[in-house]
Amino acid sequence: DIQMTQSPSFLSASVGDRVTINCKASQNINKYLDWYQQKLGEAPKLLIYNTNSLHTGIPSRFSGSGSGTDFTLTISSLQPEDVATYFCLQHNSGWTFGGGTKLELK
């Protein structure tokens, strides 16, 4: 099974900061990496699919990059409504989530 290692597990940043979250796969997953945002008490919400495609309705401050085994979610200018937990998900071979990154405001 493919393992996904997500870092950091916790992140504190200020409004306007550039934020990056990383996911590393235990083997090549090509481009099949998605990013989800989950707010407290809600279901996850798709942000980015297939590494770098922005889902409909998602603000352009969110972007994704990477290939193979190393992937990054970037928030270019953190907004208060971005406080949430973020998960990566690989679907190249089966489905595996990363451990999550809890993002809070400093």
Added chain:
Amino acid sequence: EVQLQQSGAELVRPGTSVKLSCKVSGDTITAYYMHFVKQRPGQGLEWIGRIDPEDDSTKYAEKFKNKATLTADTSSNTAYLKLSSLTSEDTATYFCTGYYYSGPYYFDYWGQGVMVTVSS
């Protein structure tokens, strides 16, 4: 618009089983691969498995092969997750999710989640 509606919260005894439902509205369930995801309190997400309601074929994560059973009822447009031999480790919120059979293959539709509490 496709919507997934899950059944209500469950309080169940250890050693028993529970069957959770996920009803699809806005389209026919046979057009979707249906997946279930587990989230323990304050923890991350775990993929449990998926079912193709068109032919009832299933695929499970290794750790859930003896724990979870996925079924679907096309007449009621509903997918089910049965969890057996429940322990405190099964206390969690369970989400259903899915995508259209021909893609794109991302989880765009989600149920609201159902909390299962295993306690004597």
